[in-house]
Amino acid sequence: MTSQIKLQWLWAIPFCTAALLMGGCQEKPKAHTDETQKTSTAKQSDEPVSVIQGKVQRIKLDKNQFCDDQGCTQYDLQTVKTNVPWIDNYFLERIRKAVPNAFTAETKDVKVDTHQQGVNQSSIYVRYISQNNNLATFAIQSYEYAAGAAHGMHHQEFVTFDLTTHKRLALSDILKPNVEAQLVQQLYEANSLWLEQHSITPDKLQLSDNYYYGVNGVVFVYPLYELASYAEGMPELKLPYSSAKDLIKPEYLPGLPQYASQ
Secondary structure, three states: OOOOEOOEOOOOOOOOOOOOOOOOOOOOOOOOOHHHHHHHHHHHOOOOOOOOOEEEEEOOOOOOEEEEOOEEEEEEEEEEEEOOHHHHHHHHHHHHHHOHHHHOOOOOOOOOOHHHHOOEEEEEEEEEEEEEOOEEEEEEEEEEEOOOOOOOEEEEEEEEEEOOOOEEOOHHHHEOOOOHHHHHHHHHHHOHHHHHHOOOOHHHOOOOOOEEEOOOEEEEEOOOOOOOOHHHOEOEEEEEHHHHOOOEOHHHOOOOOOOOOO
C-alpha cells in the first residue's frame, strides 16, 4: 500500500523539557485491568457524556524567568480550559511535573550574564483537538531551546480520554488482545513506500504509544530522529480504519460505513 505520511511542523512548540514528551519522559498511561475497568465503567455509566468545550488559557506565573547556577530559562505555558474540571486538572498537573522550576516563586540569588550566555526557552501548549462520542483528544506541544544550541527540540503528544470512565486511554487499552505483531505488520504495509525510502525494514519498525484518531485512520506519531531526520519533523504513520477494525476494540473505533457485498 502506498505511504500515508503527514509530517507536521509544530508551530513554535513542543514538550517536557524537550525530554518530557520525547520518549523517556513521556507519560505512559497504565493499561486498565478488567476489574478496574468494570468498576469505573459501572460508576460512570449513568452519567451523560459531556460535549467538550475548550479554549487555550495562559498559565499565570509569579515570574516568567527562572535562574539558577545553570543559567536562566524563560517559560511560556498555556493549558486548556474546558467544561470538564478533571481534564483541566490532568493537564495542569502534567505541566507542573514537566517544568517545576516555572512554579517556583524563589529564584536563586546568582549572577548570570544573560547577554553573554543567552536565555534558555521552554514552552508548553495544550489544545483541544476533537471529540467522537465518549472519546476526547487533546495535544500537548512542547519546545525546549538551550541557549547557544543549533536548534531547539520540539515534541507533540496526543492524549485521548474516555469520558465515561474518566481515564486516559493507553494504546494497550484500545487494542484487542495479542494483536501487536499484526498491527505492526499492517502499519508497515500501509506505509511501506515511505518506510522503504527511509531504509526502515519491517523488523525495525516498532509501535508508538503516541496516537490519535485521524479522519481516515488511526495515526501513530513518532519522536524526532526515531524514523527520520530532524528536518523532517515528527513522522506520522496512518493505519486505515478498514485495517484497524480487526485490531482495535469496537467501542474505541468511530462509526464506520457498512458497504454492501458485491
